[in-house]
Amino acid sequence: MTVQRLLVSFGRFWWDFIVGDTPEIAVGVACLMVVGWFLARGLSAAAVVVLPVAVIALLVASLYRGMRSA
């Protein structure tokens, strides 16, 4: 029982830490890394531009969501 509670608390900690109230950021970053991985294999120069632009887009989208829910 104690082990189960510990595991649940451990899982909850990581969920709150990574996802929390901004699931769009967690999902967005995961997608970004997959896209970066594929781009780096054929179009490394494009990846240099695409990654920062996508990060900015993610920030703006998350800010918009935060602004709407405020």
Add this chain to the structure above:
Amino acid sequence: MTAEILVALSVFGACSVEMVEALTIVMASGFTRGWRSALEGSALAVVCLAILVAAVGPALIHYVPLYVLRLVVGSLLLVLGLQWLRKAVLRASGYKAKHDEEAIYRREVERLSGQPRSGSGRDATGFVIAFKGVFLEGMEVIMIVLTLGLSSGYLGVATVAAAAAVVVIGAIGVVVARQLSEVPENGMKLGVGLMLVTFGTFWGGEGAGVRWPGSDLALLGLLAIYAAITWAAVATLTRTRALGAAEPT
């Protein structure tokens, strides 16, 4: 050298922010439930965190390939950095209430004062509250120290910067006692968020196989771009909020 300085600054800033939050809880516990329990709870949390670092740190260095480490660490830093940056921008533009340590302290004191004390010298509530506060905030510090330190190869620099933050904020806490609200937490969060997003993009990209032009110097370029966007976001949101407030209902 560029990466080394940025790593030190990022770790120092992030640890300072987390330390302010932990110290607020420890002081609330100390003043209401007694210092012995609060300090013992904090000390045990620090020991647990040290054991965790000693167990996880070397294992990560020896058994995980660097590119995997950088991909995972880069992703984690990006998530954490974007969360911090989002929160700081919303607070700076007035869309979210500022993190008020004074209010949190008062709330904690009120909550702890209402609970019955145990008879002997050691108070279980004070001990547990201090332990949880230091352990949870410390976990974030460890994450930042390990991820930034291991990916950059400057684990020593990251550890020293974290220790310096603990000493500096601890000293401020002791000297100014309950005036932790004076620490410009939102500004620090904004700065650290920017650096975490910068490192996250850089290492996440390197882990994925991207070759950044200018190597470490690309960090400065990314930081400048993100700083400009953040500044523009704060200005735009502040203006939008002001316009919204001025509109007749």
